[in-house]
Amino acid sequence: MNSLFLLLNLLPIIYLYKFNAYAHFSVPLGGDFTISFTQTPLGTFFAYLSLISMLLVVVAQRGKKFTFGYYLLQFLLSMAMLIIVFASNFITFFIGWEIMTWSSYFIISKSEKIDTKSLQKYILFSLSSAFFLLAGMVIAYSFANSFDFKTLSDAFGSIPFGIKVSIITLLSIAFFIKAGVIGLHYWVLDTYSRAPDLFSSILSAVMSKMGIYGLLLLYGNIIGYHELKSIYGTILNGTTFGYIIAWVGVITSIIATFKAITQDEVKRLLAYSSIAQLGYIIAVVGIGTNYAVAGALYHTLLHTVIKLLLFINVAAIISQTGKSRFSELGGLIYKTPISFVMLLIGIIGLAGMPPLGGFASKFMIYNATIDVKFALILIGILFSGAASFLYCYKLVYGIYLGHPTSREIESTKEVSYSYLIPQIVLALILILTGAFPGAFIKVVNPVLKEFSLKSIPYDKPSIMHSAVGDFNGLFIMSAFVVIFVLILLLVLKIKSKATNSLNRFDISYCGEIPTVNTRLHYGYGFGTDLHRINFANQILKRSSSGFYESLSTQTKKLSELFNRAYRGNIHNTMIVILLFFSILFFIGVSQ
Amino acid sequence: MIFQIILLIMLAYSVGFIYFGLYRNITARIQGRYGPTVYQSFYDSIKLFCKKETLSYGWMFYLGPIIMATGAVLTLILVPVFSDSDFLRSITSQGNLFVLLYLMVLGPLGNALAVGTGGNPFGVMGVVRGLTRLIGLELPFYIAIVGLIIAANSSDIMNIIDIQKTNGLNIVNHPLLFIASMISMVGFFGESPFDIPGAPQEVYSGPRTEFSGKFLALLMSQGSLFAFAKLLLIVDLFLGGADSLLMLVIKTFVIFVSVIFIGIVYGRYKVEQAVDFLMRLPTLIAILGLARVVWFA
Numbered sequence: 001m002n003s004l005f006l007l008l009n010l011l012p013i014i015y016l017y018k019f020n021a022y023a024h025f026s027v028p029l030g031g032d033f034t035i036s037f038t039q040t041p042l043g044t045f046f047a048y049l050s051l052i053s054m055l056l057v058v059v060a061q062r063g064k065k066f067t068f069g070y071y072l073l074q075f076l077l078s079m080a081m082l083i084i085v086f087a088s089n090f091i092t093f094f095i096g097w098e099i100m101t102w103s104s105y106f107i108i109s110k111s112e113k114i115d116t117k118s119l120q121k122y123i124l125f126s127l128s129s130a131f132f133l134l135a136g137m138v139i140a141y142s143f144a145n146s147f148d149f150k151t152l153s154d155a156f157g158s159i160p161f162g163i164k165v166s167i168i169t170l171l172s173i174a175f176f177i178k179a180g181v182i183g184l185h186y187w188v189l190d191t192y193s194r195a196p197d198l199f200s201s202i203l204s205a206v207m208s209k210m211g212i213y214g215l216l217l218l219y220g221n222i223i224g225y226h227e228l229k230s231i232y233g234t235i236l237n238g239t240t241f242g243y244i245i246a247w248v249g250v251i252t253s254i255i256a257t258f259k260a261i262t263q264d265e266v267k268r269l270l271a272y273s274s275i276a277q278l279g280y281i282i283a284v285v286g287i288g289t290n291y292a293v294a295g296a297l298y299h300t301l302l303h304t305v306i307k308l309l310l311f312i313n314v315a316a317i318i319s320q321t322g323k324s325r326f327s328e329l330g331g332l333i334y335k336t337p338i339s340f341v342m343l344l345i346g347i348i349g350l351a352g353m354p355p356l357g358g359f360a361s362k363f364m365i366y367n368a369t370i371d372v373k374f375a376l377i378l379i380g381i382l383f384s385g386a387a388s389f390l391y392c393y394k395l396v397y398g399i400y401l402g403h404p405t406s407r408e409i410e411s412t413k414e415v416s417y418s419y420l421i422p423q424i425v426l427a428l429i430l431i432l433t434g435a436f437p438g439a440f441i442k443v444v445n446p447v448l449k450e451f452s453l454k455s456i457p458y459d460k461p462s463i464m465h466s467a468v469g470d471f472n473g474l475f476i477m478s479a480f481v482v483i484f485v486l487i488l489l490l491v492l493k494i495k496s497k498a499t500n501s502l503n504r505f506d507i508s509y510c511g512e513i514p515t516v517n518t519r520l521h522y523g524y525g526f527g528t529d530l531h532r533i534n535f536a537n538q539i540l541k542r543s544s545s546g547f548y549e550s551l552s553t554q555t556k557k558l559s560e561l562f563n564r565a566y567r568g569n570i571h572n573t574m575i576v577i578l579l580f581f582s583i584l585f586f587i588g589v590s591q
Numbered sequence: 592m593i594f595q596i597i598l599l600i601m602l603a604y605s606v607g608f609i610y611f612g613l614y615r616n617i618t619a620r621i622q623g624r625y626g627p628t629v630y631q632s633f634y635d636s637i638k639l640f641c642k643k644e645t646l647s648y649g650w651m652f653y654l655g656p657i658i659m660a661t662g663a664v665l666t667l668i669l670v671p672v673f674s675d676s677d678f679l680r681s682i683t684s685q686g687n688l689f690v691l692l693y694l695m696v697l698g699p700l701g702n703a704l705a706v707g708t709g710g711n712p713f714g715v716m717g718v719v720r721g722l723t724r725l726i727g728l729e730l731p732f733y734i735a736i737v738g739l740i741i742a743a744n745s746s747d748i749m750n751i752i753d754i755q756k757t758n759g760l761n762i763v764n765h766p767l768l769f770i771a772s773m774i775s776m777v778g779f780f781g782e783s784p785f786d787i788p789g790a791p792q793e794v795y796s797g798p799r800t801e802f803s804g805k806f807l808a809l810l811m812s813q814g815s816l817f818a819f820a821k822l823l824l825i826v827d828l829f830l831g832g833a834d835s836l837l838m839l840v841i842k843t844f845v846i847f848v849s850v851i852f853i854g855i856v857y858g859r860y861k862v863e864q865a866v867d868f869l870m871r872l873p874t875l876i877a878i879l880g881l882a883r884v885v886w887f888a
Contacts, residue, residue, distance in 0.1 A: 236885070333708060334649055344704070351700070354693050363689055370746070375737050375885055379730075382692075382737070386729040389696065390722045393703055401651075401707030402715065469687040469746035476690060479668070479682075484661045487809075491657060494640060494805050506646055507711045508800050522715040529723050532863035535870050536726075 002062045005071045009055045009078060016047060024088065032147060035095070038088035041446035042221065045297065046085040046213045049304055053206045054078045056422035060198055060312050063418050064319075070110060077103040077202070084210055090137040090147040097133060097210075101126040104199075104207060111196045118190035125187035129177035136170035139163065149222050156223055164231055171218050172245075178211030179282060180275045182252040186548050192271035197318050200267055201311030204274040205304045212278070212300050215285050216293070220451040225288030238287050238372030245286030246369070250380035253279025257384045258539045260391040262527040264325050266314050266399065269391055270307070273350065276388065277303045280381055284368050290453040291371050291467050294444040295364035301440070302349065302361045302433060309346040309426040310395070313339055316419035317399060321409045326398030326523035328409075331504075333400040335412045340400045342423040347392040349430045352385055355477045357433030360440075360464055367466035394526050403504060403520040437464040437473040595679050596668055600816065603667055606840065607815025608633045614851050621855055636811045644804030648709050655705020656806045656813070662698025663817040666691060670823045672839065674752045674832030687746040688736055691824065695779075696725070698813070702798060709801035717797040720862045721788030724778065727866030728785065732775035734877035735768040738884040739828055748827050755831035762829045767880030769829050773850070774873040778865070779821055782854025785865045822846050 026036030054074070061071075080103060083096030105123050108114060141147055143163060144155035156164070173184070180188040192200050219228060225239070232241035253276040260272035281299050284292040316339060317332070318324050333340045349358035362385065369378040404410045433440065439461040448455050457465045462474030505514050514520055530536040612629035619626025647653075669686030672678055699721065706714040739761060743751045755761055762769045778785035790797030802810060822843040826833060830846075833839035860868060 331710070333651060340651075352693065353697050353700070354690050359690075359693060366689055367746070370737070370740055373741060373885060375734075375741055375881055378737050379734050379881075382733045383726070383730055386696075386733070387726045389700060389725065390719070393700065393707075393718070393722060396704065397707045397715065401704065401710075402712075403710050468740065468744060469689075471687065471690065472685045475685045476665075480661060480665055483664050484657065487657050487660050487664070491653075491805060491809065504710055507709065508713075509711070510713075520710060520712050522712050522719065525716075526719060529719065529862055532861075533723070533726075533866045534863075535867070 132174035175214035197315035242287035249283030292368035316415035331404035360437030371467035639808035658701025659698035727869035771877035
């Protein structure tokens, strides 16, 4: 059954690769409603991204107990995302969005760890995202008389100012919910941490990217960055619109980074980290220069790769040990060495360290912000990057380093090959993108042409050009490897044989000898220091749950108010309804 | 080129160790002691290279110091040494400030992995304190760097040096950015008041607790290389680089001495106090400097 769905997931990739025709076809449904698809460079990029990610996840699912229904829903989800990225009008887009929501909802509901409240949260936020989308597209339709992206794009200039702003705001909020911008991220944590372990990787790596696709489609293709510039005006060297969206992204990434550090559950940390990384993308998605769009696309690719790698790794560890908290794990490095190396490569990418791909995409983002002189935005991104080292270290330390926290996990074996193969593929992608960062420019340039922006110069795959400096990935990587090997040889040459550690308690421990019961794993205390830092404490003590809980109580009170009108006898209700319609009538007459 | 790299590493190695010896001497004189000879750290490192280490915690424990040394050497060769000559120009032109900013953290993170493998909770505590301090420490430094990049409209260090030849030194043009980055530098050198992660006074605490023998020696040597690279970076960014060996030694020494003089007179902050402090006054100074660059340049 796994092989069948492996093949089913492989077919669209082969088809896309073979018939890269930028074709267009549509099916009329009557009236203004048509289902129509166009293959654009932007859509093709996201299609490959989601299809290959899905394929890797299906590889990881090999040999595990998954039902036919589960695979089918997952395939449906994959097809829904294809509908979204190739849709050429809002009707098709909306249908894809709804199929994506419902198929993922049913997959999440199959998890053992899920509870009703988290499920309700997920569906409520997904549906409100869909309603914002619906509201935006209906308002656009009422002015442009078409759901088609191209017609709407041509007619957008003549729409009144207030309507333009409300369309942009409504649609942006719809996509922000999917990407998990802070304030609208309330569903992300419970869903990511309680979904089936391997499905979390799809949620974080692929489905959140549909929000980014929506934003790029809206700003770049439907409205156009030039139009946004004329609507909102300019600030510094960029657009005011870009500046506002950039602050949304930066605040998201800073808050989520600090929250991530204090999490005890592994998947919750990854969920917050996912929000933070998408914050970087959102920070540049609105700026609208060629480097900004390239940075957004590049970081989309690399975040997908990194988060797939990390979530599959963590899923493997959770299935192997049965533990999912940092305070319950630890000391697995020599038990599961290959997994450790994979996670290490993943976090080097996540932290954005130079030899690997994670740096290349961040470099593009930095240069995009410098290019438009958004200095504070850049500092915000750099700052949250510096803070993210802490959660990266927590991730690798909490699971693999230090001491095992219980007897059970001391007998852990290396995870199965079906988990390791996708991780190795993803790690290779990370290494290759680190060595040849410029190769991606070839993918970006068609998209820039689609957005009618200037293309980025390209000469060698190893060099990435940017507005204020070049980055030679191959040089940095080879220099690193050469120096590393030389120092390693030098150290090995100096002969001094270490007495092997007899047991893991042979440590300098203030002159005492720790025992099995001594708590030696620092996973307990990691991140507690942050509460004593004023700035971090201000972030950590606040949460959006209070807002949403009060919203829910207020809604309940409001419904009780309505309920009161219906209670009692029927005459009162009839009078209320009559009064309501007569007021409506008078308002209608007076206009 | 390889000859030049070896020359540079030897220069940085010897200068770094002599500076460290001078640092110990100056500290001692201020505290009313005689202190060790200037070459004491050098002797220590040679001695440690010849000793065998006491314990082994597996391969990751060994790779940590090597990653850290790699990071230091890579940083060193990417920072331009002389402003006018072609010395290592083909290599330094490959790097830019963003790459350097991240390479400077790569080594400590690599070492953090080894410390974690060692399994000593005190070592990990030191690492966590160091990373927490980094949040505060990087903020004024990043703002200063971003200000310089915007002023020069380039992230290439050579361009920033060249612009200083025509427009005058950055220390004069952007004094606020210089002050802010010097405060950060005090922390980067592990001086008080920001020296708690390294825990120099305590025996059983700090990232180096478990290391011994050649790995401790490697950590010491990379420390002096890295210190020289950081001094070089500040000289390049704010003092217009150096055109001869003499100027290089004088300028780096002036920066070094001012950093230790700041460090010596202060007591030690706790980590949270350090971050709190760095997020207030130095950040404010840096932001004012940045505002000057963005709006009044």
